[in-house]
Amino acid sequence: MSRRPLGQLEAEVLAVLAAGGPVSTAELQTQIPGDPAYTTINTILFRLLDKGLVTRTRDGRQFRYEIVVDESRLVADRMNDHLRFASDPSGVLSQFVEILSPQDAAALRQILEHREGVE
Amino acid sequence: MNWFTFLPALITFLLSMVLGRVPLPLHPLWSARVLGTVAATTVLATIGTFFFIAVNYGASLLPRVADRLPEWALFGDDHPVPAWLGLPAIALTVTGTVTVSRLAARWATEVRSAQELSRGLLETDIPVAVAVPGRRGGVLASKGLIRALTTAELQVVFEHEASHLRHRHHRYLAVGSLAAGTLPPLRRLNERLRFCLERWADEDAAESVGDRGFVARTIAKVALLRSPSPPGALPAFADSGVVQRVQALLGAAPGRNPVSGPATLLTTGLTTGALALVALQLDHALNLSFL
Numbered sequence: 001m002s003r004r005p006l007g008q009l010e011a012e013v014l015a016v017l018a019a020g021g022p023v024s025t026a027e028l029q030t031q032i033p034g035d036p037a038y039t040t041i042n043t044i045l046f047r048l049l050d051k052g053l054v055t056r057t058r059d060g061r062q063f064r065y066e067i068v069v070d071e072s073r074l075v076a077d078r079m080n081d082h083l084r085f086a087s088d089p090s091g092v093l094s095q096f097v098e099i100l101s102p103q104d105a106a107a108l109r110q111i112l113e114h115r116e117g118v119e
Numbered sequence: 120m121n122w123f124t125f126l127p128a129l130i131t132f133l134l135s136m137v138l139g140r141v142p143l144p145l146h147p148l149w150s151a152r153v154l155g156t157v158a159a160t161t162v163l164a165t166i167g168t169f170f171f172i173a174v175n176y177g178a179s180l181l182p183r184v185a186d187r188l189p190e191w192a193l194f195g196d197d198h199p200v201p202a203w204l205g206l207p208a209i210a211l212t213v214t215g216t217v218t219v220s221r222l223a224a225r226w227a228t229e230v231r232s233a234q235e236l237s238r239g240l241l242e243t244d245i246p247v248a249v250a251v252p253g254r255r256g257g258v259l260a261s262k263g264l265i266r267a268l269t270t271a272e273l274q275v276v277f278e279h280e281a282s283h284l285r286h287r288h289h290r291y292l293a294v295g296s297l298a299a300g301t302l303p304p305l306r307r308l309n310e311r312l313r314f315c316l317e318r319w320a321d322e323d324a325a326e327s328v329g330d331r332g333f334v335a336r337t338i339a340k341v342a343l344l345r346s347p348s349p350p351g352a353l354p355a356f357a358d359s360g361v362v363q364r365v366q367a368l369l370g371a372a373p374g375r376n377p378v379s380g381p382a383t384l385l386t387t388g389l390t391t392g393a394l395a396l397v398a399l400q401l402d403h404a405l406n407l408s409f410l
Binding site for chain 1: 251277316
């Protein structure tokens with residue numbers, strides 16, 4: 001199976017799973033906005049399982065899913081990668097946001113506070 | 120060779136310097152395209168000029184070899200290139216080539232390791248989201264990001280990164296850092312280009328989410344999560360891209376420039392493209408007498 005980019009629904013499922021504990025498909029279905037079909041959630045979970053992003057444990061007649069990050073990925077050299085992407089990506093990779101200076105962070109807070117005051 | 124030899128490189132270079140300092144009054148989508156085009160043609164024109172000066176200097180040193188060169192590669196006059204010009208030209212051509220290949224190698228490893236990592240989530244509490252180009256790419260997110268954001272906020276992040284991937288922003292980034300790497304004075308142009316690409320993706324995200332204020336708050340939230348600073352620090356000045364992006368999103372949506380955008384891009388593309396062609400001696404090579 002070809003690997004797909006982390007899609008919107010996958011991200012939402014992961015978000016719910018990341019919030020905590022093993023969750024069943026039915027519980028997930030109620031927690032994802034937009035009222036997705038049970039089979040859709042199942043497909044997403046299956047895909048995540050295939051990618052090794054979640055594990056499942058049998059609980060009676062159903063499975064409970066849990067988010068997993070392969071700990072073997074945390075060997076020293078990969079750790080460097082993580083830190084590099086977390087701090088200084090350059091060249092062809094661009095991050096959602098760059099790190100702010102304390103002044104910028106303060107300015108940003110002020111802008112937001114000012115805006116909330118207006119609304 | 121005469122002073123006109125330097126003209127194409129000089130004009131594109133000056134244009135790059137100006138565009139690195141003065142923001143274009145266009146939608147970020149058009150600004151990014153114009154800046155990317157100018158960065159690419161400036162590098163071509165400058166490297167091309169130095170390369171041909173180096174070739175002609177070599178030809179005046181070794182007339183035997185010069186006889187084997189195609190006629191278009193030579194400036195076609197009998198004035199030999201002086202050493203004070205020829206030697207730096209050789210040095211600049213070599214450093215330029217080395218820089219280009221070094222950058223290319225670095226990207227290849229960077230993208231490959233990011234592709235490898237984008238199979239899963241990054242095991243870090245730092246909220247990270249990176250668009251990884253390529254068939255095996257996708258959005259590389261960290262556990263910290265997924266944990267810290269609501270699903271609606273995650274949608275903003277993913278729409279933003281999806282826009283980067285959809286419009287192949289990594290190509291612009293590559294051109295920009297190539298320009299900044301080979302010609303350090305173009306760093307400002309590269310920074311502005313990167314900023315325009317972020318703004319472009321922000322606008323795309325705002326369009327699909329349908330709430331500019333929410334996109335602004337999400338960007339601010341992620342940025343502030345990454346920079347826990349003690350409250351009370353007074354803002355000296357807000358020059359960072361994030362602050363400008365948030366401010367832009369809190370304002371009205373920029374016009375799409377359906378006419379002025381393409382017109383600006385076409386004009387700059389044609390002029391700087393022609394200048395780059397001249398610098399690369401392709402007008403002689405292809406017998407383009409109109410240039």
